[in-house]
Amino acid sequence: MKLIVDPVMCAGYGSCHELLPEVIDLDDWGFPLLRTPGPDRTSAQVPPAVERHAKRAAAACPKLALRLER
Amino acid sequence: MRLAAQPSDVAGSKGTRRLVASIDSSLTAHHDAYGHLPVNRHGLAAASDLAHRVDVAGLRGRGGGWFPTARKMQAVAGQVKRRRQRPVVIANGMEGEPASHKDSLLLTRSPHLVLDGLQLMAQTMGARDAFLAVPAGSPAIPVLQLAMLERSSAKLDAKQPKLLIGPDRYVASEESALANAAGGGQQLPQFAPRRHESGLGRRPTLVNNVETLAHLACIARYGPEWFRQLGTTASPGTTLVTVSGIVQNPAVLEITVGTTVSDILSSVGGTTQPLQACLTGGFGGTWVAASAATAGWSPEGLTDAGGVVGASVLGVIGHGTCGLAETSRIMWWLASQSAGQCGPCRFGLAAVAASLGQLTALADPVTAHERLRHQLGLIPGRGACRHPDGATRLARSALHVFSGEVDHHLHGRCTAPQSRCELQVPAPGIVPARQPKRGR
Numbered sequence: 269m270k271l272i273v274d275p276v277m278c279a280g281y282g283s284c285h286e287l288l289p290e291v292i293d294l295d296d297w298g299f300p301l302l303r304t305p306g307p308d309r310t311s312a313q314v315p316p317a318v319e320r321h322a323k324r325a326a327a328a329c330p331k332l333a334l335r336l337e338r
Numbered sequence: 339m340r341l342a343a344q345p346s347d348v349a350g351s352k353g354t355r356r357l358v359a360s361i362d363s364s365l366t367a368h369h370d371a372y373g374h375l376p377v378n379r380h381g382l383a384a385a386s387d388l389a390h391r392v393d394v395a396g397l398r399g400r401g402g403g404w405f406p407t408a409r410k411m412q413a414v415a416g417q418v419k420r421r422r423q424r425p426v427v428i429a430n431g432m433e434g435e436p437a438s439h440k441d442s443l444l445l446t447r448s449p450h451l452v453l454d455g456l457q458l459m460a461q462t463m464g465a466r467d468a469f470l471a472v473p474a475g476s477p478a479i480p481v482l483q484l485a486m487l488e489r490s491s492a493k494l495d496a497k498q499p500k501l502l503i504g505p506d507r508y509v510a511s512e513e514s515a516l517a518n519a520a521g522g523g524q525q526l527p528q529f530a531p532r533r534h535e536s537g538l539g540r541r542p543t544l545v546n547n548v549e550t551l552a553h554l555a556c557i558a559r560y561g562p563e564w565f566r567q568l569g570t571t572a573s574p575g576t577t578l579v580t581v582s583g584i585v586q587n588p589a590v591l592e593i594t595v596g597t598t599v600s601d602i603l604s605s606v607g608g609t610t611q612p613l614q615a616c617l618t619g620g621f622g623g624t625w626v627a628a629s630a631a632t633a634g635w636s637p638e639g640l641t642d643a644g645g646v647v648g649a650s651v652l653g654v655i656g657h658g659t660c661g662l663a664e665t666s667r668i669m670w671w672l673a674s675q676s677a678g679q680c681g682p683c684r685f686g687l688a689a690v691a692a693s694l695g696q697l698t699a700l701a702d703p704v705t706a707h708e709r710l711r712h713q714l715g716l717i718p719g720r721g722a723c724r725h726p727d728g729a730t731r732l733a734r735s736a737l738h739v740f741s742g743e744v745d746h747h748l749h750g751r752c753t754a755p756q757s758r759c760e761l762q763v764p765a766p767g768i769v770p771a772r773q774p775k776r777g778r
Contacts, residue, residue, distance in 0.1 A: 275680035275720060276528070276680060295686075296712075297681055297682070308719055
């Protein structure tokens with residue numbers, strides 16, 4: 269499962285970090301920082317063990333800035 | 339053969355005057371200087387086999403990326419085929435880089451070369467719409483309007499292009515910003531949709547810098563072998579370059595690609611003081627040391643020296659200037675030019691500018707330097723466009739090229755504390771508040 273952060277939609281609420289800290293950290297300014305990003309730093313692979321947490325994080329984002337792809 | 343040495347005048351030795359052959363921007367003067375385009379049986383500019391000619395000519399984009407134009411055309415042609423939609427072609431005359439004057443000069447002096455190129459590209463790609471994008475307030479606007487009137491009276495063009503007048507800001511020259519504006523949206527960079535998703539309402543769009551299209555109009559007339567007579571094997575042809583800073587005669591030149599930095603500087607009367615460093619590519623480019631003066635002005639020539647052609651800007655500073663102070667001014671401007679759409683750019687660039695400012699001003703420089711390095715690591719690759727990446731790259735190049743100066747500053751000293759900045763940098767304005775969005 270791939271997680272994509274849309275940087276234009278993102279407003280830095282930080283709920284994604286609360287719900288999925290294994291994948292998402294926050295930078296100095298409160299914006300999502302992917303711990304192990306892919307070739308571009310706006311997407312990362314989600315470990316299978318936390319896939320359901322990733323779904324909750326995506327649903328909880330007030331700006332719907334997180335996308336999940338298989 | 340030189341014109342009077344005003345800034346933004348074109349100089350160049352005979353033989354490298356391909357793009358600005360006449361002072362007169364009229365259609366008559368254009369045809370006198372360049373001849374007519376080959377026409378087909380309908381009397382319209384012939385675009386047959388143009389894609390092949392562009393490929394053989396090895397034309398590379400003159401907007402900053404220097405990407406092979408033929409490959410760009412093929413990529414969009416592929417999208418056209420897959421989506422079964424006619425494309426949009428856009429001539430990019432936005433010239434967001436403030437240190438660059440080549441595009442506005444080209445548009446005011448040779449509008450018909452650009453319009454020929456746009457026409458040829460529109461026909462080759464089977465475009466439904468053709469746009470020429472320029473910033474609001476550009477001196478090229480009245481020239482272009484007149485040129486378009488002349489062409490429509492002469493029934494030159496099958497497809498009338500539309501003038502797209504965009505906001506005068508840095509990120510408005512970015513390709514996805516242009517594509518979005520052409521489709522009726524805001525002229526702001528767009529985050530790339532999933533690759534397998536088609537269109538999102540936007541047609542396949544081909545964006546070319548106006549200078550690229552001018553070269554294309556010449557290739558259509560004189561052929562790819564002619565084009566390759568000048569320049570390097572990897573990067574054939576000529577290119578415009580804006581030279582500024584501590585030179586006798588700041589100017590826009592047309593040079594053979596691969597001309598050395600020192601030869602370019604000689605062409606503008608040399609430097610007024612010993613050279614400390616060069617800014618290559620503009621504010622979105624990189625610094626190089628004076629030792630890079632032997633490098634050739636081409637993508638491959640500058641890479642080894644750590645430079646970039648970018649917007650084809652060469653800015654030079656002397657030893658009476660603090661390189662960190664120069665960079666600090668540029669960083670504040672770059673920060674203020676953020677679209678404000680993405681957090682790491684909107685907050686990060688201002689943070690970097692502040693840290694660099696503190697290092698420059700000797701305000702707790704050791705801590706400021708550490709913080710700066712940390713902040714630079716956070717920013718690249720996390721936005722919708724490459725503006726923050728370019729700004730980060732500039733800052734890093736400054737820390738590298740001016741490492742001696744950094745060392746002085748870490749010890750509480752500056753080699754040029756009273757220095758007046760040599761490069762002209764616009765005032766930064768206000769670091770933007772979040773832009774209201776008009777839906778997705």
